[in-house]
Amino acid sequence: MDDNDLDVGYLRAIFDQSADGLMICDAQGRILKMNRSAERLNGIKASEVLGKKVASLVKEGQLDRSATQEVLETSRQVSVVQVTPKSGYTLLVTGTPVFDTNHDIAFVVVNERDISLIENMRQELDRTRQESEKIRNELTELSLLELKENNIVAESNPMKQTLHLALKLAGIDASHILIQGESGTGKGLLAKFIHAHSSRRKKTFMQINCAALPENLLEAELFGYTKGAFTGAKETGKPGLFTLASGGTLFLDEIGEMPPRVQAKLLKCLDDHEIMPIGGTTGKKIDCTIIAATNRDLNQRVATKQFRLDLLHRLNTFPLSIPPLRERPEDILELVNLCLKKYNKRYRRRTHMGYKAFDALKAYEFPGNVRELINIVKQAVVMCDGRSLDDYIIHATAPAGRCISPVKSTKNPTDLPGKLMAVEHDMLRQAVQQCRTTREIAEFLGISQPTVVRKLKKHSMGRLKK
Numbered sequence: 001m002d003d004n005d006l007d008v009g010y011l012r013a014i015f016d017q018s019a020d021g022l023m024i025c026d027a028q029g030r031i032l033k034m035n036r037s038a039e040r041l042n043g044i045k046a047s048e049v050l051g052k053k054v055a056s057l058v059k060e061g062q063l064d065r066s067a068t069q070e071v072l073e074t075s076r077q078v079s080v081v082q083v084t085p086k087s088g089y090t091l092l093v094t095g096t097p098v099f100d101t102n103h104d105i106a107f108v109v110v111n112e113r114d115i116s117l118i119e120n121m122r123q124e125l126d127r128t129r130q131e132s133e134k135i136r137n138e139l140t141e142l143s144l145l146e147l148k149e150n151n152i153v154a155e156s157n158p159m160k161q162t163l164h165l166a167l168k169l170a171g172i173d174a175s176h177i178l179i180q181g182e183s184g185t186g187k188g189l190l191a192k193f194i195h196a197h198s199s200r201r202k203k204t205f206m207q208i209n210c211a212a213l214p215e216n217l218l219e220a221e222l223f224g225y226t227k228g229a230f231t232g233a234k235e236t237g238k239p240g241l242f243t244l245a246s247g248g249t250l251f252l253d254e255i256g257e258m259p260p261r262v263q264a265k266l267l268k269c270l271d272d273h274e275i276m277p278i279g280g281t282t283g284k285k286i287d288c289t290i291i292a293a294t295n296r297d298l299n300q301r302v303a304t305k306q307f308r309l310d311l312l313h314r315l316n317t318f319p320l321s322i323p324p325l326r327e328r329p330e331d332i333l334e335l336v337n338l339c340l341k342k343y344n345k346r347y348r349r350r351t352h353m354g355y356k357a358f359d360a361l362k363a364y365e366f367p368g369n370v371r372e373l374i375n376i377v378k379q380a381v382v383m384c385d386g387r388s389l390d391d392y393i394i395h396a397t398a399p400a401g402r403c404i405s406p407v408k409s410t411k412n413p414t415d416l417p418g419k420l421m422a423v424e425h426d427m428l429r430q431a432v433q434q435c436r437t438t439r440e441i442a443e444f445l446g447i448s449q450p451t452v453v454r455k456l457k458k459h460s461m462g463r464l465k466k
């Protein structure tokens with residue numbers, strides 16, 4: 001046997017014994033040769049198809065699609081995935097053109113590899129992925145359903161999205177979450193929601209309003225102090241909120257109002273993961289989720305040097321924002337229903353609202369957001385004599401409806417800031433007469449308590465209890 005015979009013998013062995021299906025077709029797409037694996041994979045007999053065109057086999061339904069045909073059309077190597085109609089295998093079929101000396105296609109070599117196993121595994125993986133996605137969605141839906149039971153309204157898409165994101169963050173126990181939104185949009189509620197859905201839910205949720213306390217007191221509240229740290233300090237010293245929230249969540253509300261010195265100390269504490277109590281010499285490790293909230297544009301406060309950029313970056317690892325109520329009118333109906341149920345029960349009334357009142361609410365701007373809506377409905381339930389709240393609501397949401405008394409004229413009739421100031425003064429004065437605490441005033445006027453404190457200071461109105 002010479003070398004040539006040997007080569008032919010090897011080639012025949014390769015062709016016959018290859019686990020891949022092999023076929024050779026001529027330039028017209030006729031099958032010239034086919035090995036045993038190709039017969040097995042395609043579920044056809046070589047004796048029945050030799051000399052036939054692959055295109056006609058496709059027509060007859062013996063083959064799913066033809067790589068050969070595509071090679072002949074493009075003069076390029078082509079790979080396609082086929083599912084064989086007769087045997088049900090998934091094949092990766094590669095057709096390769098072989099050219100003659102004139103650069104015309106002389107024949108096509110077709111290689112068929114069984115990828116059924118890989119395909120099955122891929123489909124299995126896809127199925128598992130879809131399943132877990134479904135379970136994840138169901139879990140989120142479940143939690144969103146739970147919202148209803150917890151009296152949190154999220155009918156609008158933007159609110160749903162915010163809550164989905166909040167759930168995700170809760171699920172991974174994310175810390176350094178910054179919630180932004182106008183006053184009364186529900187930032188405090190969202191912070192509690194995140195805590196309640198995190199693995200830290202069984203531990204404490206501590207919160208502090210950074211706008212409500214003077215600098216020294218805020219520092220002492222946050223970081224605590226050692227005994228005798230300053231005049232008037234408790235004999236025993238006092239643990240700060242960072243320590244009290246250990247294992248749980250610390251919610252820093254109105255972070256935008258934090259005085260610069262406390263900002264510097266907070267930044268250091270976040271960098272070092274430990275706090276230094278006032279008067280202390282050794283640091284204490286901190287272990288709590290930190291959620292901050294603000295109704296301020298912090299970037300603007302950074303620009304005016306009222307807020308540290310480095311602290312903003314630290315706190316803003318996971319930003320969340322709650323849109324104002326006027327941008328999500330779909331939530332209004334559900335919020336109103338919730339309030340009606342609550343206040344009808346509390347004040348033993350059976351009031352209701354018609355579509356005209358709802359239309360009025362939808363058209364209203366709600367500068368005080370959800371807090372203001374709750375307040376309007378509560379006042380309506382209490383003040384209305386009859387069962388229908390419509391007239392009251394329509395009046396309350398009319399352009400001048402929220403004014404308690406007529407605007408006093410200022411010297412200059414076009415002086416808008418002066419007029420606004422006068423309205424604010426009047427409303428505050430009346431609220432102060434009717435309420436005992438700043439919290440009650442906040443409820444009464446539909447603004448936050450720190451805003452009340454600020455405004456009372458601005459108008460030099462006496463001190464009230466928190």
Ligand SMILES: Nc1ncnc2c1ncn2[C@@H]1O[C@H](COP(=O)(O)OP(=O)(O)OP(=O)(O)O)[C@@H](O)[C@H]1O
Pocket residue numbers: 151152153154181182183184185186187188189190253294295335370371374447448449
């Ligand atoms: N989606 C909601 N569903 C039900 N109640 C809500 C929703 N959002 C807010 N509220 C209610 O509105 C009121 C104000 O919410 P919250 O105090 O959380 O607002 P805030 O954005 O933190 O306000 P501020 O900036 O003034 O501190 C609360 O009584 C809260 O329970």
